[in-house]
Amino acid sequence: MKPFTFHTPSGLSEAVSLLEQHGPDARVIAGGQTLLLAMKERLxxxxxxxxxxxxxxxxxxxxxxxxxxxxxxxTTYAALAGATDLAGWHAEIAAVAGDLADRPVRTMGTLGGALCAAEPRFDMLTLVVGLGAELVTVGPGGGRTIPASKFFDSAGGTVLRPDEILTTIRFPRRTAFSAVGFEKFRYRVFDAALVSACCALRLGDDGAVADARVVVGAVHPAPVLVPGVADGPLTDAAVTEIGRRAAAEVLPEELATTPLRRYQRELVGVLVARAIARAHDRAKDQSGS
Known part of the structure; x- marks a missing residue:
């Protein structure tokens, strides 16, 4: 590693001042699971x-x-995974945090660190975009609130400025959705996802789907929102068709030119359908229909 100075500010204002003082040569560190590895490899x-x-x-x-x-x-993944006070679909956030990487990473890794690293295979990127979360930052000019769908750029980075700090991830209230389903495929239990999918849906008073968000991650540098999910009843055939359309939307045939890309295309269709079905079943169970 290149020699560096380690600063332990006592407050956010001091932390922001240090970033402003050192400019592009400074980096924020929380759990360090991504940054320290990059430093070790001199990236x-x-x-x-x-x-x-x-x-x-x-x-x-x-x-x-x-x-x-x-x-x-x-907040570390491990702490979030143990959040027994999260009810309704908010509990899915804890479930996702408890089912990624391995125990050492979950113990040290943080939610904000994963989002700022912007590695597309990380589950939390797909989850925050799928749930329509807002990311709150602070910088020399004050704070700002950024929709998760606008936080990640198409080049694989974020819109976070060098002297800004991500402080809070704000998820919608429980009434925003009836249920959430999250699915992913990985080769080994501690691997990052090859494809991930999140579905957040809300049922109307008549039990029909009033609104739905489906997001696919790990395929492109930023999570992809799939349109047209709530166009009709979610029958088994309709869910399968939505998965097929999602695969065509996220990975068109002209982009699926390698064995890996073709495999991901198939996974998109399967995982989107599973995420929708899981969310729909949970929503119906909770509504008693």
Whole structure:
């Protein structure tokens, strides 16, 4: 590794000042699971690391007065996985956090770190876009709130500025969706996803699907929102057809030119259908229909 200085600010304002002072040579570190590996392999060579580990307010979760769920960006996967107070579809967030990578990564890795790393195979990218989350940041000019769908760029990075810090991930209130389904395929239990899919849907008073969001991850540099899911009744045949359309939308035949890409195309269709079916079944169970 290239030599670097390690800073432990006592508050967010000091952390932002350090990033502003050191400019592009500074990087934020929380769990360090992605950054330290990149530094070891000399893919990243920061001259200064600004640690978020000791900053108050960046770990844990809380419900706002409006019912939104706010999770601190420095919250570890392991802590989130053990969140027994998350009810309704919010519990799926904890379930996804508890089923990624291996125990050491879950113990050290953080939700915000994964999002800022913007590795498309990471489950949390697909999840936050699929759930329509908002990402709250702070920088020298103040704070801003960025829809998760706008946070990741098509080149594989984020819109986060070098002197900005991601502080909070805000998920919609429980009434926004009736249920959520998340599916992924990986070669080994600790591998990142080859394809992932998230479906968040809401049933109307008549039991029909009133709204649905389906997002596919790990295929392109940023998660892809699949349109037209809630166009009609979700019969078994309709769900299969939506999966087929999703595969064609996310990976058209002209892009599926290698064995891996063709395999991913097949996986998109299967996993989208599974995510929709899982979410729909859960929604019907909860509504008693």
């Amino acid at each position: 990243a060579r920061p001259a200064a690391l600004v640690s978020l580990a000791g900053l108050p307010g960046l770990r844990g979760w809380r419900y706002t007065d409006s019912g939104a769920l706010e999770v601190g960006a420095a």
